[in-house]
Structures are given as structure tokens and as C-alpha cells.
Amino acid sequence: MPFRDPAFIAIVRCPRCQAVGSLAPAREPTCERCGLTLAVGNGFLDLLDLAAGEPTAPTAEQRFMESELVARLYERVWRPTFVRVMAGRGAGAGIGGPAGELFVHRHSLGMDERPGPWLDLSCxxxxxTRAMAAAAPGAVVVGLDISRAMLEAAAARATGYANVTLVRGDAHSLPFADGVFGGINNAGALHAYDDPEQVFREIHRTLRPGGVYVGSTFAEAPTVFGRLAARAAGIRRFDPPELRAWLSRVGFHEFEELRLGGAFVFRARRP
Ligand SMILES: C[S@@+](CC[C@H](N)C(=O)[O-])C[C@H]1O[C@@H](n2cnc3c(N)ncnc32)[C@H](O)[C@@H]1O
Structure with missing residues (x-):
């Protein structure tokens, strides 16, 4: 994984002293300003400042996201089942197909129209991340997640993608400089955050002016079973008009949304 890539180092902000571009590449990269040494996991760089200890998973769902077994089965079993229960038919079906989620996200990011770097937030x-790396082979594509197990699974699958860098971090406090990303992708993770508004602020801060934010999340479940499952799992749902107002308060504009069953993909732009 290219932790030494100068284009990546230039956008990293030290999670402790907030210095930008201060990471000296080494076996364990160190911040030249404050001396913080960052751990390197199995295929990812740990950009969490662990001075205050390991973060604790706030929800039952997040505890599953920390499990190696779930991470391994996630793409084939967990994700399609979860999306089907939460959003009904039409959401997760044919994810890689012509009208599937991968296509809609990639198209909405406009990866042909603007330069990176690109961030896949909560990857x-x-x-x-892999679809983005294939669409922009010359650009830095960063995949960030808080779960070690997920990042290890991501690293094992991204071996053929030289432009992918995987980092551990918290969406509420992104370890990147202001205004660096051409676009940020954020699929299926809003419901997992403690404070979505803080995550929106961080996305807005780290996007370049004109940069796009593309996300997807669950609207009201189309079936009684889906509604009960969401309530039992404590999963928050988002109403598109409410989300539009929320993102506009944070400073985004040009909100658009596309329904896929009981889920929706949205795009907003930093002015
Ligand atoms: C439902 S999965 C979505 C994964 C991927 N984006 C996809 O659509 O296949 C949600 C992800 O959000 C991550 N996550 C939860 N809280 C996070 C946080 N505070 N910061 C970064 N990632 C977080 C979880 O570890 C998990 O990998």
C-alpha cells in the first residue's frame, strides 16, 4: 500500500497536532511536528490518535462491523441481505449492473469530469473503493474506515489497485487537510454515525470548492418487516427533504436524490 506516496502524504493531517503533510514515511510513519508514531495494520495505516484509548463501538451493528467473519462475508452475504431487509427489492439487487448502486455512485461522483484525490468514507x-480506483487509475483513492477487520478485508481485495491507500480513522474527525478531495463517496454508513452533522461538517471541510459529496442511506422501509427490523437494530432512517435541509445548513448546495427501493442515493456540492 502506497503510504509513501507524496500525493497521499501531502493531504494527511496529523490526528494529534493537526499539522498537514508532516508525516515522515518509515516502517511506522511519524509526525515530524509532534512525534506521534502511527501504527501500520495489515495493509492499512492507522490514523486514529489512540492516546485516549480505542474507540468503543456505539451500536450492536458496529460490533458486527468489527468482526472478521462479518468483514469476510460482508460483500457476498451480509450487505445484500441487510439491504434487502432494510430497503426491499430494487435497492441492493444487481449492485454491479447497469442501474446498480456502483454505477449510480460512480456516475454521480463525476470521476471523468474532475480530478481526485477521492475518498471512500466508511469504505x-x-x-x-475498488470501483473508484478502477475509474480513476491515475488518482489517489483513499478508503477510510474505523473497523480494523473491514480494512484488512479491503486490503486483501485491493491488491491489484496500486492507487488505493487504506486508512483507519473516524468520520467525525477526518485526518485530512482542508479542501483536498475532488469527491467523497459515503455509501450506506450515515445510520452508523453518532453525530451525522459533525460528519457532514468534516466532509464539507475536506472537499475542494466545487467538490461533490455522494452518499446513500435508508429512507422509510417499504415493508412492515423492514420497519420492525430497523427499529429492533436501532437503525436510523433519513428523510430526503430533511437531509437536504440539513446539508444546506452545513453549507452544501445542489442537493439531488435518486430512490432505489427503500434506499436513496444523494449528491450535494460544496459551493
Ligand atoms: C454498512 S457498512 C458500509 C460499507 C461500504 N461503504 C459499503 O457500502 O459496502 C458501514 C461502515 O461504516 C463504518 N463506520 C462506522 N462508524 C464509523 C466512523 N465513526 N468512522 C468511520 N467509519 C465508520 C463501519 O465500520 C462499516 O464498515
Whole structure:
């Protein structure tokens, strides 16, 4: 994994002293400003400042996301089943097909129209990261997640993608400089955050002016079973008009959305 890539180092912000571009590449990269040494996991760089200890998983779903077994089965079994239960038919079906989620996200990011770097925020095992890396082979594509197990699974699958860098971090406090990304992808993770508004602020801060934010999340479940499952798992759902107002308060504009069953993909732009 290219932790030494100068184009990647230039956008990293030290999670402790917030210095930008201060990472000295080494076996364990160190911040030249404050001396923080960052751990290297199995295929990813740990950009969490662990001075205050390991983060604790806030929800039952997140505890599953930390499991190696779930990470391994995520793309083939967990994700399609979860999406089907939460969003009904039409959401997760044919993900890689012509009208599937991967196509809609990639197209909405406009990867042909603008330069990177690109961030796949809460990348899980890297389904979207790999699609983004293939669409922009000359650009830095960063996959960030808080789960070690997910990042290890992502690293194992991204071996053929030289432009992918995987990092561990928290979406509430992104370890990147201001205004660096051409676009940020954020599939199926809003419901997992403690404070989505803080995540929106961080996405807005790290996007370049004109950069796009593309996300997907669950709207109201189309079936009684889906509604009960969401309630039992404590999973938050988002109403598109509410999300539009929320993102506009944070400073985004040009909100658009596309329904896929009980889920929706949205795009907003940093002015
Ligand atoms: C449902 S998965 C979605 C994975 C991937 N984007 C996809 O659509 O296949 C949600 C992901 O969000 C990650 N996550 C949860 N809380 C996070 C946080 N605070 N910061 C970064 N990632 C987080 C989880 O570890 C998990 O991998």
C-alpha cells in the first residue's frame, strides 16, 4: 500500500497536532511536528490518535462491523441481505449492473469530469473503493474506515489497485487537510454515525470548492418487516427533504436524490 506516496502524504493531517503533510514515511510513519508514531495494520495505516484509548463501538451493528467473519462475508452475504431487509427489492439487487448502486455512485461522483484525490468514507471491505480506483487509475483513492477487520478485508481485495491507500480513522474527525478531495463517496454508513452533522461538517471541510459529496442511506422501509427490523437494530432512517435541509445548513448546495427501493442515493456540492 502506497503510504509513501507524496500525493497521499501531502493531504494527511496529523490526528494529534493537526499539522498537514508532516508525516515522515518509515516502517511506522511519524509526525515530524509532534512525534506521534502511527501504527501500520495489515495493509492499512492507522490514523486514529489512540492516546485516549480505542474507540468503543456505539451500536450492536458496529460490533458486527468489527468482526472478521462479518468483514469476510460482508460483500457476498451480509450487505445484500441487510439491504434487502432494510430497503426491499430494487435497492441492493444487481449492485454491479447497469442501474446498480456502483454505477449510480460512480456516475454521480463525476470521476471523468474532475480530478481526485477521492475518498471512500466508511469504505467497509472496499466494494466502492475498488470501483473508484478502477475509474480513476491515475488518482489517489483513499478508503477510510474505523473497523480494523473491514480494512484488512479491503486490503486483501485491493491488491491489484496500486492507487488505493487504506486508512483507519473516524468520520467525525477526518485526518485530512482542508479542501483536498475532488469527491467523497459515503455509501450506506450515515445510520452508523453518532453525530451525522459533525460528519457532514468534516466532509464539507475536506472537499475542494466545487467538490461533490455522494452518499446513500435508508429512507422509510417499504415493508412492515423492514420497519420492525430497523427499529429492533436501532437503525436510523433519513428523510430526503430533511437531509437536504440539513446539508444546506452545513453549507452544501445542489442537493439531488435518486430512490432505489427503500434506499436513496444523494449528491450535494460544496459551493
Ligand atoms: C454498512 S457498512 C458500509 C460499507 C461500504 N461503504 C459499503 O457500502 O459496502 C458501514 C461502515 O461504516 C463504518 N463506520 C462506522 N462508524 C464509523 C466512523 N465513526 N468512522 C468511520 N467509519 C465508520 C463501519 O465500520 C462499516 O464498515
Amino acid at each position: 467497509g471491505p472496499g466494494l466502492f
